[in-house]
Amino acid sequence: MTALGRALAARIAADGPIGVDAYMAACLGDPEHGYYRTKSGIGAAGDFTTAPEISQIFGELIGLWLADRWQAAGSPAIFDLVELGPGRGVLMQDALRAAAKTLPAFVGAARLHLVDISAPLRAEQRRRLGRYNPVFCESLAEIRSDAPLFLVANEFFDALPARQFVRRGDAWRERLVGRHDGALRFVDGPAVDFRRQDAPDGAVVETSPVGEAIARDIAGRIVRQGGAALAIDYGTAVSGWGDTLQAVRAHKRANVFDDPGECDLTVHVDFPALAAAARSEGASCTGIVGQGAFLARLGLPVRLGQLVRANPGAGEIVAASRRLLDPGEMGTLFKAMAIGQKSHGLPPGFTDEFEA
Ligand code: SAH
Numbered sequence: 001m002t003a004l005g006r007a008l009a010a011r012i013a014a015d016g017p018i019g020v021d022a023y024m025a026a027c028l029g030d031p032e033h034g035y036y037r038t039k040s041g042i043g044a045a046g047d048f049t050t051a052p053e054i055s056q057i058f059g060e061l062i063g064l065w066l067a068d069r070w071q072a073a074g075s076p077a078i079f080d081l082v083e084l085g086p087g088r089g090v091l092m093q094d095a096l097r098a099a100a101k102t103l104p105a106f107v108g109a110a111r112l113h114l115v116d117i118s119a120p121l122r123a124e125q126r127r128r129l130g131r132y133n134p135v136f137c138e139s140l141a142e143i144r145s146d147a148p149l150f151l152v153a154n155e156f157f158d159a160l161p162a163r164q165f166v167r168r169g170d171a172w173r174e175r176l177v178g179r180h181d182g183a184l185r186f187v188d189g190p191a192v193d194f195r196r197q198d199a200p201d202g203a204v205v206e207t208s209p210v211g212e213a214i215a216r217d218i219a220g221r222i223v224r225q226g227g228a229a230l231a232i233d234y235g236t237a238v239s240g241w242g243d244t245l246q247a248v249r250a251h252k253r254a255n256v257f258d259d260p261g262e263c264d265l266t267v268h269v270d271f272p273a274l275a276a277a278a279r280s281e282g283a284s285c286t287g288i289v290g291q292g293a294f295l296a297r298l299g300l301p302v303r304l305g306q307l308v309r310a311n312p313g314a315g316e317i318v319a320a321s322r323r324l325l326d327p328g329e330m331g332t333l334f335k336a337m338a339i340g341q342k343s344h345g346l347p348p349g350f351t352d353e354f355e356a
Contacts (some may be wrong), residue, residue: 004033004261009179009320017178017187020245021161021209024265029117036159040120042087046249047264049154049242051232051291051330052091053128055320057307059094061298062230065348066150067099067106069228070345078227080147081110084140084214085156087121089128095152096132110150111135113143140217149227151218157274158211158233158266164243165194167203175204177257184257196241204243206267212277219247219283219339228340228347234333235269237288244268271337279356285343286350292331294349295324 001009008026012018028035040046051058070079083092092112100107112134114125122136124141137143162246171195180185196205218229247254254263275285304321311317323329338347346354 002033002259002261004030005184005259007033007184008177008260009184012132012177012179012184017189019174019176019189020164023096023177023260024161026160026244027260027263027265027338028098030261034117035117035261035264036118036121038120038261040088040118040124041264042121046252049251050087051324051334052094052154053088054323055317056094057300057303057321058295058324059091060098060303061300062091062152062296063095063097063099063155064102065230065298066095066152066228068102068348069340069344070106070109070148070150071103073148073226073228073341075105075109076148077109078111079109079150079227080113080143080145082113082115082140082143082149082151083113084151084153085157085159086114086116086125089125091120091152091154092125093128107132109146111145113137115140115143117292121139140214141260146225148225149218149221149229151227151229152231153229154232156233157208157211157214157231158235159264159271160208161277162208162211162245162267164245165192165196165205165207167196167199167201167205169201185259199241205241206270208246208267208270208273211269212273215274215277215339216281219278220280222339222341223282225239226341228338228344230292230336230338230347231269231271231274232291232334232336233271234266234330235271235335237271237335239270239272269335271335275337275339278339282356283339284354284356286338286347287336287338288335289350289354290327290332291334292325292327295338297349297351300311300325319328 101175107196109251114134165172166175171191174189174192176189244267247256271288
C-alpha cells in the first residue's frame with residue numbers, strides 16, 4: 001500500500017470509517033501525496049486523455065464561445081477569464097489563439113485566472129500561458145473581483161469529492177470507507193436523513209456538495225457581475241443512481257482502493273444538480289446536451305474542413321474529431337451545460353431552454 005493508503009488506514013483505525021468524499025479529497029488533493037498534487041497524469045504518456053488533448057478544435061471552439069458570450073454581454077472593457085482545472089493549459093492556449101484571430105479585443109480585455117491545485121500542472125500552464133500573465137489560484141473563492149466572469153471547466157467537476165448514500169429497505173445510510181483485515185473497503189454508516197424514493201433497495205445515490213457550492217458561487221457572480229460559464233464533463237442529463245466512482249491509471253480502470261494517491265478518481269457529474277444549484281442563485285441554465293451535438297452546432301465540421309485542406313493526408317485530424325463527436329466515444333457520454341443571464345440570449349451550441 002502507498003504511504004497515503006497507510007495514513008488513511010491509520011486514520012480509520014483511530015477515528016472510524018470516513019466518507020467517500022473525504023477519501024476522494026485525500027486521494028486527489030492531499031497536500032503531500034494527493035494524485036493531482038504530485039502528478040501531471042494527462043495525455044498519452046500519463047493516465048487519461050481529455051478532449052483538448054485530442055484535438056485543437058475543442059479549445060478553439062470554446063474560445064469562440066467565450067468571445068461570443070463576452071460580446072453578447074456588451075464587450076465589457078475588463079473581465080475575469082477563469083478556467084477551473086486547466087490541466088496542461090492546452091484548452092486555454094487554443095481558446096485564446098482562436099479568439100485573438102476573430103475578436104482581439106476579447107483577449108485584450110481578459111484578466112486570466114487559472115484555478116488549480118496541481119504544482120506539476122501549474123508548471124505546464126505557466127509554460128503555455130505565461131505570456132497572458134495569468135493569476136494562479138487554488139480555488140474560485142480566492143478570486144475577489146466585481147468584474148464580469150467568463151468561465152470554462154472541462155473535466156473539473158468530476159474530480160470533486162462526492163458523497164454516496166445507499167438504500168437499505170426504508171432507511172438510507174451513508175456509504176463510507178472503512179477497513180477489514182488491513183485493507184480498505186466500503187462499509188455502511190449509520191442511518192442518515194436522506195431520501196430518494198424512486199431508487200430501489202441497494203441503490204447508491206451520489207451527491208457533490210463541493211460541486212454544487214462552486215456552481216452557486218459561479219452563478220451568484222454571474223447574476224451580480226455579469227458573464228457566462230460553460231461546464232463540460234462526463235455525466236448524466238437526468239439525475240439517477242448508481243455507483244460511478246472509478247479509478248484510472250495508465251488508461252486502464254483500476255480498483256478504487258488500489259494505491260491511494262496513485263490513480264485518478266472520478267465520479268459522473270450530476271448536471272441537473274449543478275443546474276438546480278445555479279438556478280437557486282437566480283442564474284439561467286441551458287439544457288444539458290451531448291458534447292458531440294454541442295461541438296457540431298458550434299461548427300466543428302467547418303473547422304475540421306479547414307484543417308484537412310491545410311494538412312492534406314493527415315488522417316489523424318479527422319480521427320481525433322470523430323473521437324470528440326461520435327456517440328460511441330465522447331459524443332454523448334460527455335455533456336455540456338452553460339450558466340448565464342437570460343437577457344443575453346441562448347448561448348451558441350444549445351437548442352432550447354435557458355431558464356432561471
Ligand atoms: N481541464 C483539463 C484537465 C482536466 S483534469 C483538460 O481538459 O485537459 C482535472 C483538473 O482539475 C486538473 O488540472 C487538476 O489538477 C484540477 N483539479 C482537480 N481537483 C481540483 C480542485 N479541488 N481544485 C482545483 N483544481 C482541481
